[in-house]
Amino acid sequence: xxxxxxxxxxxxxxxxxxxxxxxxxxxxxxxxxxxxxxxxxxxxxxxxxxxxxxxxxxxxxxxxxxxxxxxxxxxxxxxxxxxxxxxxxxxxxxxxxxxxxxxxxxxxxxxxxxxxxxxxxxxxxxxxxxxxxxxxxxxxxxxxxxxxxxxxxxxxxxxxxxxxxxxxxxxxxxxxxxxxxxxxxxxxxxxxxxxxxxxxxxxxxxxxxxxxxxxxxxxxxxxxxxxxxxxxxxxxxxxxxxxxxxxxxxxxxxxxxxxxxxxxxxxxxxxxxxxxxxxxxxxxxxxxxxxxxxxxxxxxxxxxxxxxxxxxxxxxxxxxxxxxxxxxxxxxxxxxxx
Ligand code: GYE
Numbered sequence: 001x002x003x004x005x006x007x008x009x010x011x012x013x014x015x016x017x018x019x020x021x022x023x024x025x026x027x028x029x030x031x032x033x034x035x036x037x038x039x040x041x042x043x044x045x046x047x048x049x050x051x052x053x054x055x056x057x058x059x060x061x062x063x064x065x066x067x068x069x070x071x072x073x074x075x076x077x078x079x080x081x082x083x084x085x086x087x088x089x090x091x092x093x094x095x096x097x098x099x100x101x102x103x104x105x106x107x108x109x110x111x112x113x114x115x116x117x118x119x120x121x122x123x124x125x126x127x128x129x130x131x132x133x134x135x136x137x138x139x140x141x142x143x144x145x146x147x148x149x150x151x152x153x154x155x156x157x158x159x160x161x162x163x164x165x166x167x168x169x170x171x172x173x174x175x176x177x178x179x180x181x182x183x184x185x186x187x188x189x190x191x192x193x194x195x196x197x198x199x200x201x202x203x204x205x206x207x208x209x210x211x212x213x214x215x216x217x218x219x220x221x222x223x224x225x226x227x228x229x230x231x232x233x234x235x236x237x238x239x240x241x242x243x244x245x246x247x248x249x250x251x252x253x254x255x256x257x258x259x260x261x262x263x264x265x266x267x268x269x270x271x272x273x274x275x276x277x278x279x280x281x282x283x284x285x286x287x288x289x290x291x292x293x294x295x296x297x298x299x300x301x302x303x304x305x306x307x308x309x310x311x312x313x314x315x316x317x318x319x320x321x322x323x324x325x326x327x328x329x330x331x332x333x334x335x336x337x338x
Contacts, residue, residue, distance in 0.1 A: 034312045035148045049079040051304065052100030053109040056137070057088040059184075059217045060246040061274035065338035066136060066294035070109065073297030077305070088113055088184060088216070097121045101128045107304045108132045110147075114186035115140035122146040131307060135300055137188040144315065148307055151300055151317040153292045155189045159196020161290045161323050162241060162269050167204055169267065169287075176238045179229045180212035181222050181251060183243040189292075190214070193243045193271060210236070215247040222247025226254035234258075237266050245270040245277035245289055252285050263287050263326070273324055275336050281329035290323045294338055 051074050055067055067083075074081040082105060084096035090113055100108050101124055108125060110132050112118055118139055125132050126146055134150040170176050180197075183190030194212075201207045211229050215222040222242060229237065240255075242248035248270035252262040262268050262285045270277050273291035280286035296319050307313045324332060 034314050035307070047308075049106040049304065049308065050082065050103070051079050051107050051109060052082045052084070052096070052103070052105040053135075054084050054086060054093050054096040054100070054111065056093075056111050056113045057086055059088055060244055060272070061276055061338065062244060062246075062272045062292065062294050065274070066111075066297075069295045069297035070135070070300060071297070073301045077301050079301070086113055090114055090117055094118070094121045097125060097132075101125055101130060104128075105130060106308065109135045109300060109304070111135040112137050112139050112188075113184060115188050115191065116186065119143070119146070131304075133300060133304055133307075135296075136294070139188075149303055149313045149315055149317055151296060151303060151319070152188075153319045155192030155292075156196040156199075158189075158271055158290045158292060159193040159198075160200050161196075162193070162271065162288075163197040163200025165288050165290075165323065166207070166239065166241075166267075166269065167200060170239070171204065171206075173238075174206055176207045177233070177236050178207060178209045178239040178241055179226075179233070179237050180209050181215040181225055181240065181242040181247040182212060183214065183217045183247075185214050185216075187217075189271075190217075190243055197241060209241075215242070215250070217244050217246060219246045219250035222250030223254045224250075226251035227258070230254060230258045230260075235260075239267045239269065241269045243271055244292075245272040245274045245280075245286075248286060248289075249276050249280055252280060256285075273322075273336075274338055275333070278324070278329045278333040278336055281324070281326045282333055284326065286326070288323065288325050293319045 053070055056063060058064060071081055082100060086093040093113060097108060108130055119141055122132060123146060132147045134147050136152045138150045182194060210233060213225050215225045240251055242251060248268055255262045255266055260266060268286045270286060270289040271292055273289045277286055277289040303313055
């Protein structure tokens, strides 16, 4: 009993060292691939944490599934969640992070709507000693000490997968004309999915992207922009590459209203692999979707707990994913969780 009491006192003592509000020493930078928190307080894993989550918005099926996964994981682990929906606006996210700092949360989960412009607020979080965990989307900031880790998908690879599928399907066809629905301007998935796709196509001269415009990752805008594409290029369009399924689904409606057959007259490629895409594929209206798995709430909570318990965390953690075609859709649809 006495020994246990001494151990308990020891644990309490070390807890004080990592208290909020103080700037912590720079972590050892000898290993750039990890964030080492071993100087920090130990044994905080069983503690109830207060976690602030600044989410992008509610723009897509993917986002809804991701929000739920994160909320469930945080509350199921017995922690308290402070949630903020940024409504796809950077200024809302900056405000939310400032409010989390003022409330002295233990950790911030942050899914940045765009890649740039968050330096100042992330520096404020660092100065307050609050660790930031990048969720789903990363930032384009040189000082990587402003966040602990980035947990999310490899969007460039998703773009490559879309491109490779297209090359396999239509590689021997002459003069293939593609329209592209981009995600939110300046967001990591829009930039990277474009880059990966173009990287593959650049090696095949029979493909040409004739129109490329943002649909902001929503069905409504996807439909609207596709209508404009059809008005200007009508029967010339062979392929639609949409940076997410919601925009593809909006575009499918536009194509039908225009009097063409989606998946037959125009090949439809989406990204995310949400239920709506499986339904469209099972109905023969969409050809393929590249998976982007949003269900990484439990993985994120694990990283936060490990970090606050003093463990070394990799700077980059990937989410595992695949891709699915029309002929697999009906069989897999009942098993899809998002
Ligand atoms: O693909 C899209 C959502 O950042 C991976 O954001 C996410 C993307 C996802 O709006 O549907």
